[in-house]
Amino acid sequence: MNHLRQQTQRRALIVDSDAESRAGLGEQLLALNLDLTAVSTTESLIEQLLTAEFEIVLIDLNLGQSDQAMDSIELARGSGQIAPIVVMATHLPEAKQTRLRSLGCDVLRKPFDPATLTTLLEQCLQASRPERSPTTANPAILGDDEQRALQRAFIEMLNSGYLVDLRSALEQGSASQAQAVLHKLKGSAGSFGYHRLGTLAASADGLLRQGYPLQAVMMQIDPVIAEAERLQQLKY
Known part of the structure; x- marks a missing residue:
């Protein structure tokens, strides 16, 4: 080697x-x-x-x-x-x-x-590579209370927005809608410090943008959902 x-x-x-x-x-x-x-x-x-x-x-x-x-x-x-x-x-x-x-x-x-x-x-x-938003604070340099508040805010977005929209896109079989959700999720997750979720979303987003059919990308989308659900179980 x-x-x-x-x-x-x-x-x-x-x-x-x-x-x-x-x-x-x-x-x-x-x-x-x-x-x-x-x-x-x-x-x-x-x-x-x-x-x-x-x-x-x-x-x-x-x-x-x-x-x-x-x-x-x-x-x-x-x-x-x-x-x-x-x-x-x-x-x-x-x-x-x-x-x-x-x-x-x-x-x-x-x-x-x-x-x-x-x-x-x-x-x-x-x-x-997950995108980072220049307007979002970096949790790594915030105090504990501020960091927890940001984390709670992101988890709320997962619950009420990203996962709902992603599951809806999958139920409808809409690759374009799924790609749009994954694209937003990869940036937000990276900005809030959830780099694994951001990387998973980026991988699926990239494949859909290259034109792969939705069913072929499900092996990359399923880990996105699993990681999001894992984060929902964490206590902040």
């Missing part, structure tokens, strides 16, 4: 059996100021996905074990791994592409222009 380090906490994972390809992908990711972990097998893939957090994951499915790699992705998603995943392949049957997209993966056909990959990476990174 190779680790290419820079002074940053943002991490990326590369899974590619070809050393030269790993090096080339690594250069592109280093240019985006990411701290890299590079592995060459599907066994290492699942180990990394289940034990570490990444800003983005790149996987070459031409490993001779594409089914095993997809099983690993599905297991990781079910275990809470929310990082954007870009899958690169020379050829994939439509059924496998559909399965990957249902797991929230972007599929990039090889060969591809490096600029195409860079653009996709930038889009994925932007989608996974």
